Amino acid sequence: MKMLFQSLKLSKTWIVFTIHIISCSISMAQSGITIAEKTKNMKPYNGFINYYWDESTGKIWLQIDELDKEILYQTSLPAGLGSNDVGLDRGVMGTTYIVKFSRTANKVLMIEPNYAYRAVSGGEAEKRAVEQSFAQSTIWGFTVAAETGGSVLVDATDFIMRDALKVSNRLRGSKQGNYNLDAGRSAIYLPRSKNFPLNTELETTLTFINTDGQTGNFVNSVTPAPEAITLRVHHSFAQLPDNNFQTRLYDARSPYITNSYFDYSSPVNEPIQKNTILRHRLEKKDPSALKSEAIKPIIYYLDNGTPEPIRSALMEGAGWWNQAFEAAGFINAFQVKILPETADPMDLRYNMINWVHRSTRGWSYGDAVVDPRTGEIIKGNVTLGSLRVRQDYLIAQGLLAPFENNALPADDKMLKMALQRLKQLSAHEIGHTIGLMHNYISSSQNRASVMDYPPPMVTLNASNEIDLNNAYTNEIGEWDKVSIQYGYSQFPKGTNEAEALNKILSNAAKNGLTFISDRDARDPAGLHPEAHLWDNGNDPVKELKNVMNVRSKALSKFGLNNIPQGTPMAMLEDVLVPVYLFHRYQVEAVSKQVGGMYYSYAIKGDGQMVTRSVSKEVQLEALKALADCMDPKALTLPESIIRLIPPRPAGYGNSKELFTRRTGLVFDPLAAAETAADMPLSFLFNASRLNRMVQYQASNKGLGVDEMISLLIAKTWKSPRLNGMEGLIQKQNEQLLLTYLLSASINDDASFATKAQIHKSLEDLKTYAGAQLKATTDNTYKGYLILTLDRMKTPEKAKPTLHPIAPPGAPIGCMMDEI
Known part of the structure; x- marks a missing residue:
């Protein structure tokens, strides 16, 4: 038995050894194959x-x-x-x-x-x-x-x-x-x-x-x-680009996306982090000429699946950039063509403008393939969502009520406005792919850049009719020309490039052209009074009043003529939403006046204004304008509109594009009013803003939190009692304000000084509500005041909405576009 086991053991060893030899032979044979x-x-x-x-x-x-x-x-x-x-x-x-x-x-x-x-x-x-x-x-x-x-x-x-x-x-x-x-x-x-x-x-x-x-x-x-x-x-x-690309240093005043890295060979007295800008390679045929053709022009190709008339609009808008490159000394250096049928849009040799379909509307964006060694843009890649144009069309439809004769007029102003927006959109997204960030201060500088987010500029003409003729610009902006001059100018031999670039930005600032980008404009605390998305004009309050007048005019005409023949009546709500909330972005822009501060991306020695607080007088004017937007008379929809909106028919579901409701299937006008009133409150009661206001009041005699709350209470709780739907909205506004007060009073992000002012305001309101309860003989109003006092006992239950209940009404979508 022992010998048998040894024999088996030897056999196994021989088998393993044999397999190993065979495996090695196969491996050796494999490596020898050509x-x-x-x-x-x-x-x-x-x-x-x-x-x-x-x-x-x-x-x-x-x-x-x-x-x-x-x-x-x-x-x-x-x-x-x-x-x-x-x-x-x-x-x-x-x-x-x-x-x-x-x-x-x-x-x-x-x-x-x-x-x-x-x-x-x-x-x-x-x-x-x-x-x-x-x-x-x-x-x-x-x-x-x-x-x-x-x-x-x-x-x-x-x-x-x-x-x-x-x-x-x-x-x-x-x-x-x-x-x-x-x-x-x-x-x-x-x-x-x-x-x-x-x-x-x-x-x-x-x-x-x-x-x-x-x-x-x-x-x-x-x-x-x-x-x-x-x-x-x-x-x-x-293949990677050759080593002849000339990098260009980033300047904080310029709008360029950066290519950043850490250079550990930097002298100790220099920053270790280096920032160069992203840009395409563009060189003059004649570097000494003031204007010259390019050795290799920048060519963008439009998706050949783009239909007309959209194709022509996108081509025209994209071509605007040639105006900026001309200003930088290049002749026909930026070109736009239709992608050949034989070309592949994914091929890295083609800068692309893609026309992309989705099931719902959403953002467009500009992206780029970049050489990380240098910041050279190898391929620009634009994605344009095909449904976004329909939202602009819908906004115009709501404003114009054009179906009086059950057919579109020969001059389709809605399509004209939507196509004009597409031109701007095409230019905007290409701007990202040639290296540019957003510039959200441009709307206050005479629409100086396509890299801002533009709402349609709508006015009332001499006949008190809505006018869309100047809704969007039709050319590249003055700041865009400055941007391309900074990023792409090729200077004659012997020029001090740093001095020449500094001169471009300094001269722009002297001419009132500056730059404020995403972080500042998108900050929920809203600091810079002139940097915002979807706003117009250099006077936010004045433009808000204009927008409210346009909104009022559109709502006064709203009805059957807002939808074409054969459309389910319930679809009126889809058109109503962007009209009812037409003021939403200008409201946010005005809110930045309250507790706001002007500033620039100044650098030492450039002479620019660094910081400057908004005066108390301007803040008060802004606050009053915001309070007017909560006026129940402005938020109450006429019965003539409400009765035209039935529950949605089978096959037409609800969507996030509509108002939320507490009334089941039927349209809820109170929910619409709640959405509109919630917006200014959510901006005003941002904890960072409140904390700033307390500090500014102490150091600069700015508008205080207590003063803001007193004005809002005067406009709501202490204003004359209203009846009917206006009365319901009035009470709803009061409870919304109370919600924000209670929540802010226990917000850990609020400073002690801020909480102290809010607690005092709540105590005053509690005293007022108690006195009203004793004085009133109206049982309905009594119940309302009892509810109010009861809510004050549990501030932790107050949950401000911060306007997520609002339909995503941004003119082009509901997310951020970025490179």
Whole structure:
């Protein structure tokens, strides 16, 4: 038995040894295979990176000829989901990488160097020290399958077929279900896999399956079978630009998006963080000429799937940028063309304007593929949502009530306004892709930039009729010309570039052209009185009064003529919403006067105003204008409108575009009024604003929180009692104000001084309500006052809405567009 066991043990050892020998032989034989032998039955695609298609296995093989050479790698989404809420739009760009293929034995690693940390001017040892101090990223590992000379062949299928755009995470994060990539339902997409001398393009069809059966409403609405979502992902490899690109330093007064990195070779007396601007490469044929054609003009291609008349509008708006480049000394240097049928919009050689369809309206945005070493823009990529134009059309429809004769008039002013907005939108998003940030102060500087967010400028003409003739501009703005001069001007040899650039910005400031961008304008605390989204004019209060007059005129005409013949009457509410809330953005702009402060992005020695508080008189005027917007008379809809809106018919569901309601199926005019009154209160009672007001009152004799509350109480609680619907809205406004007071009184973000003033105001209001309760003989009013006093006992139950109940009425959507 012992000998048998030993015999078996020897046999097993021999088998293991034999298998090891065979394995080594196979491995040695494999490494000895040439690329020609391995690929003899595959279809070759020669180009930047030669690759081979194996029809029998569905695999892609890459032939890597140059190891350790840096190249550009870019992912994108050529066929998307179609849901604005989830994202994943057709044409969206993924991450931009600089990568190199490095070989160790039979492994080839795709490594991304860390360009965020450098030693630009240091020696090799100093550069090596920085490189070794910060992590690199290995994006993928390949196994050498064959080699010839210095070239190696690797199977790239798994790399190309991975979830490179993190689609699964996006779907889970938006609560659409537990989706995972299914390799069995995914494949290489050959029609869009191509090769060129300077770039290699590979595309895949990927299917993501839901593993728990629970799918979200967003994917349910756009996918034929929500348990399986099939998209396409594109991979681009391209040669990096040469080293001749001239970087340009960022100036805080300029509107450029920055390319930032840390240079550890910087002298101790200089900042370690370096900021250069993003821009395309643009050079004059004749650098000495005041105006010259470009060696290589910037060309943008419009999606050839864009229909007329939208196509012409987008082409015209995009072409406005040539005005700015002309001002910077270039002749016909910015061009717009229709994408040729043979071209691929995902090809990195084409700057694209994509016309993208979604199931709901949403934002457009400008993105770019950028060389992270220098900030050179390699590809501009614009995404324009096709449904956004319909929102502008709807706004005009609500303002004009044009269907008096049950047909559109020959002069369709609504379409004219919507197309004019599209021109501006096209220019705006391209602006991001040529390097520019938003400039939200431009609306107060005579609409000086297409990089602001413009509402339609609507007025009442001499006949007291609504006039849309000047709704949007029809050219590039003066600030945009300054921007392009700063970013793209090519100065004659011998010019001190730093001085020339400083002069451009200094002269602009002297001419009243400045720059305030996103963080400031979008801050919910609203500090800068002139920096806002969707506002008009250099006097916010004056424009609010104009907007309220336009709103009043539109509501006085509102009725059957606001919808075309054959439209369900319930659809009147869709048109009513943007008219009823027509003032919403100007309200927010005016609120920034209260507790506001003027300031600039001044730099030492430039002579600009640095900071200046808004005077108490201006703040009071703004506060009174905001209080007028809460007037029950302004918020009460006439019965003639209310009775025209029945419950929605079958097949027409409610949506977030409509007012919320507490009345079941029937339209709720009180809910509409609550939405409108909530907005100014939510802006005014921001804790940061209240804290500033207390400090400004103490140091600058500004408007105090106690004074603001006293005025609001006088306009609500202490104003004459109203009846009917106006009376209900009056009480609703009072309770909304009380909600904000109670919440602010216990808000941890409010300073002690702020809370003290609010507590005093609440105590005064409590005394007033108690006195009213004793004096009144009206049982309804008694009940109301009892409710008020009862609410004051539990401030922790007061939950201000901060206006999420408002329909997302931004003229172009409800999210942020960004590069």
